[in-house]
Amino acid sequence: xxxxxxxxxxxxxxxxxxIQLGGKMVPFAGYELPVxxxxxxxxxxxxxxxxxxxFDVSHMGQAALSGHDPAAALESLTPADVRGVxxxxxxxxxxxNPEGGIKDDFMVARLDGExxxxxxxxxxxxxxxxxxxxxxxxARATLTPHADRALLALQGPASEKVLSRHAPAAKDxxxxxxxxxxxAGAPAIVSRSGYTGEDGFEISIAAGDAExxxxxxxxxxxxxxxxxxxxxxxxxxAGLCLYGHDLNEDIDPVSANLVWSIGKRRKxxxxxxxxxxxxKLLSDGPxxxxxxxxxxxxxxxxEGAAIADKTGRIxxxxxxxxxxxxxxAPVAMGYVETAFAADGTExxxxxxxxxxxxxxxxxxxxxHRYKRAETVSKAG
Amino acid sequence: xxxxxxxxxxxxxxxxxxxxxxGITKYAAAQLGDVVFVELPEAGRKVGQGSEIAVVESVxxxxxxxxxxxxxxxxxNPVLAAEPAKINADPExxxxxxxxxxxxxxxxGKLMSEAQYTEFxxxx
Numbered sequence: 001x002x003x004x005x006x007x008x009x010x011x012x013x014x015x016x017x018x019i020q021l022g023g024k025m026v027p028f029a030g031y032e033l034p035v036x037x038x039x040x041x042x043x044x045x046x047x048x049x050x051x052x053x054x055f056d057v058s059h060m061g062q063a064a065l066s067g068h069d070p071a072a073a074l075e076s077l078t079p080a081d082v083r084g085v086x087x088x089x090x091x092x093x094x095x096x097n098p099e100g101g102i103k104d105d106f107m108v109a110r111l112d113g114e115x116x117x118x119x120x121x122x123x124x125x126x127x128x129x130x131x132x133x134x135x136x137x138x139a140r141a142t143l144t145p146h147a148d149r150a151l152l153a154l155q156g157p158a159s160e161k162v163l164s165r166h167a168p169a170a171k172d173x174x175x176x177x178x179x180x181x182x183x184a185g186a187p188a189i190v191s192r193s194g195y196t197g198e199d200g201f202e203i204s205i206a207a208g209d210a211e212x213x214x215x216x217x218x219x220x221x222x223x224x225x226x227x228x229x230x231x232x233x234x235x236x237x238a239g240l241c242l243y244g245h246d247l248n249e250d251i252d253p254v255s256a257n258l259v260w261s262i263g264k265r266r267k268x269x270x271x272x273x274x275x276x277x278x279x280k281l282l283s284d285g286p287x288x289x290x291x292x293x294x295x296x297x298x299x300x301x302x303e304g305a306a307i308a309d310k311t312g313r314i315x316x317x318x319x320x321x322x323x324x325x326x327x328x329a330p331v332a333m334g335y336v337e338t339a340f341a342a343d344g345t346e347x348x349x350x351x352x353x354x355x356x357x358x359x360x361x362x363x364x365x366x367x368h369r370y371k372r373a374e375t376v377s378k379a380g
Numbered sequence: 381x382x383x384x385x386x387x388x389x390x391x392x393x394x395x396x397x398x399x400x401x402x403g404i405t406k407y408a409a410a411q412l413g414d415v416v417f418v419e420l421p422e423a424g425r426k427v428g429q430g431s432e433i434a435v436v437e438s439v440x441x442x443x444x445x446x447x448x449x450x451x452x453x454x455x456x457n458p459v460l461a462a463e464p465a466k467i468n469a470d471p472e473x474x475x476x477x478x479x480x481x482x483x484x485x486x487x488x489g490k491l492m493s494e495a496q497y498t499e500f501x502x503x504x
Contacts, residue, residue, distance in 0.1 A: 041439040042414035229413075229440055298417045298461070300437055323416040323439050330417075352419075352435065 029123035061126025067141030081263025100274025150210035155200035197238025239363025386497035
């Protein structure tokens with residue numbers, strides 16, 4: 001990165017804390033963020049799975065969508081059942097362009113007793129998303145970005161113990177619940193969610209409270225700060241998509257294997273962007289599909305590696321790949337022609353010009369350990 | 381006494397007679413982070429100075445390792461396949477990558493001394 005580029009990078013409210021904690025800062029989504037701290041990616045990853053890790057995800061875009069019926073308005077841009085999101089609930093949704101390509105993936109939450117919706121979108125896409133949503137919905141809803149808010153993610157099996165010391169109400173939440181509460185005395189929007197496959201929380205707070213709240217949580221013996229490197233290896237092991245890598249505007253929800261995010265009512269009403277095209281892909285089958293991949297040896301295959309069948313014909317590409325510290329093996333995800341998408345299919349990954357034997361594998365690579373309402377403390 | 385020389389790609393090479401032992405420096409190992417895989421050359425392979433000869437993969441990324449001098453590979457470190465973490469634990473000792481027979485001693489003149497390399501790392 002050249003200096004002139006660095007000058008254009010933004011800093012989150014936790015920048016000074018990252019520096020003090022020894023974070024190795026790198027450019028990411030237009031921000032300077034820590035890729036890792038002193039322990040390194042491997043130890044940070046394993047700590048988040050064993051105890052609790054605190055991530056600064058303040059680069060992500062937060063906004064309120066208000067109006068007469070913001071849920072109905074938002075449904076014109078997503079196939080998710082937004083109207084069905086109950087008070088105190090959050091849902092994963094895809095923002096689609098008019099052709100049915102994925103503009104972004106995001107979270108939509110309805111806070112108890114509030115008429116507006118709370119949105120969290122990806123950092124790298126937030127300006128474009130907000131302009132698009134505001135423009136498309138201008139007659140029906142108002143989008144208000146919360147540029148003055150920070151977002152912390154506390155992830156791992158000890159997260160509940162750590163957070164409930166400073167926000168007792170967090171203990172009673174289950175996966176994908178959301179509520180306003182004070183965290184260490186700071187007004188916050190807390191959701192029981194995250195992007196690691198572990199139990200955990202995302203905590204939205206005013207920028208001015210961020211450093212104090214982060215320090216309070218990091219003071220707990222179970223918690224360590226975790227950088228972007230481990231955030232990526234954790235989400236990959238959890239089989240979760242990274243926008244701009246595993247998802248983009250040329251990929252539709254069916255090929256991306258995210259059909260579960262399309263509401264049942266929405267399928268019946270066929271009233272979302274490119275609904276006819278997407279429902280036809282659903283009945284006819286897509287040309288290619290997102291899959292999990294386990295290389296057979298120890299060598300990781302990275303994003304961009306070609307995927308070949310056993311005759312050497314190119315049938316797809318790796319979109320995320322690396323070493324999974326908890327899987328203790330290389331793991332990857334990518335897209336292949338649908339005929340090769342079944343679990344167990346033998347494929348080759350082309351790494352440094354040589355075929356690396358691999359198999360299509362079910363995801364997640366490491367079981368999810370969410371605290372679901374019906375199966376509290378299910379170990380996966 | 382053996383002599384150790386360094387490249388600007390952060391490889392070290394230790395010369396004992398006409399045998400050269402090659403690895404990556406402490407600085408390189410720290411920059412890479414936790415090494416999870418290494419691809420090493422087979423004995424008998426001939427390489428020219430500066431050509432790609434091995435690959436080291438950390439959790440973060442893949443990096444090429446270049447031959448600091450030309451010659452023929454005589455052996456690769458047999459423990460690294462099972463214990464790539466040795467590269468982080470002892471990069472300039474037990475974490476050596478391969479040994480080779482040196483083709484042309486004069487190539488060593490293009491490499492840095494320990495003092496020069498230390499200065500070079502400080503300048504980065």
